[in-house]
Amino acid sequence: MKNVILITGASAGMGKDFAKGLVKDGHVVYGAARRVDKMDDIKALGVKILEMDVTDDASMVTGIDTIIKVEGRLDVLINNAGFGSYGAIEDVPMADARYQLEVNVIGAARLMQLVLPSMRKHKFGRIINVTSIGGKLAMAFGGWYHASKFALEALSDSLRNEVEQFGIDVIVIEPGGIKTEWSGIAGDNLKKISGHTAYKQKANQVAELFDTIENKVPGPEVITTLVRKAIEAKKPKTRYSDGYMAGVALFMRKILSDRLFDKIMMSQFKK
Numbered sequence: 001m002k003n004v005i006l007i008t009g010a011s012a013g014m015g016k017d018f019a020k021g022l023v024k025d026g027h028v029v030y031g032a033a034r035r036v037d038k039m040d041d042i043k044a045l046g047v048k049i050l051e052m053d054v055t056d057d058a059s060m061v062t063g064i065d066t067i068i069k070v071e072g073r074l075d076v077l078i079n080n081a082g083f084g085s086y087g088a089i090e091d092v093p094m095a096d097a098r099y100q101l102e103v104n105v106i107g108a109a110r111l112m113q114l115v116l117p118s119m120r121k122h123k124f125g126r127i128i129n130v131t132s133i134g135g136k137l138a139m140a141f142g143g144w145y146h147a148s149k150f151a152l153e154a155l156s157d158s159l160r161n162e163v164e165q166f167g168i169d170v171i172v173i174e175p176g177g178i179k180t181e182w183s184g185i186a187g188d189n190l191k192k193i194s195g196h197t198a199y200k201q202k203a204n205q206v207a208e209l210f211d212t213i214e215n216k217v218p219g220p221e222v223i224t225t226l227v228r229k230a231i232e233a234k235k236p237k238t239r240y241s242d243g244y245m246a247g248v249a250l251f252m253r254k255i256l257s258d259r260l261f262d263k264i265m266m267s268q269f270k271k
Helices: 013-024 040-044 057-071 094-122 143-166 182-194 200-213 221-232 246-255 258-266
Strands: 004-008 028-033 048-051 076-079 125-130 168-175 239-242
Touching (some): 004 013, 004 094, 013 028, 013 040, 028 057, 040 048, 048 057, 057 094, 076 094, 094 125, 125 221, 168 221, 168 246, 182 200, 221 239, 239 246, 246 258
Parallel strands (some): 004 028, 028 048, 076 125, 125 168
């Protein structure tokens, strides 16, 4: 079945790979991002480009209205736009914390509101929220990032039970480590925020850890495979996960006590 799909954060990383894979599958794909100048390659493949800022309500309203006016419907929303604001909770300016939540949570929630009327009308829809294994477990210096992903997981669970009656599925994708811009941005932000404070020793170790695992993580195509499954399944799972350490980390979080899990996580940092 050919679906009309909107992907946010489609200018790089996983979002761009989703767009490439899904347009190849024959779907009508809209890729949304602020950096439309970085999307010429997927435009050439047939992806329809939308300039959208998930912190700007007007641009989100315009984007959804445009798709529904042109296509008559929107079948799949992939909330992928997001980033990691890292730093010790004591150090992170509240303006930065609010922006993290605005991008990763409020923007995604607003898009869900905007697509639901059309999905209810057609008695079909899939909302795919890209969270993280960091939506199930939290490590030092990622407090606001983890807070945003925990929140998106909870919103997804609530919404799933609200809209099932209308034939709409809500699916969570939980990537582990993936080769994207994410780790570089998070590591640089961590060093900028906490690399010269009372937390500098551990903060710099965490930033170094990001650099160390960069060569071990798979490419975004492993998550594109999960997105395909979520779209193609007659009855999709509520959650899919893959990527570096995803299975191991989620299993440990499930079976270990908080203290033991903390000890294992902190032991990954250099002394």
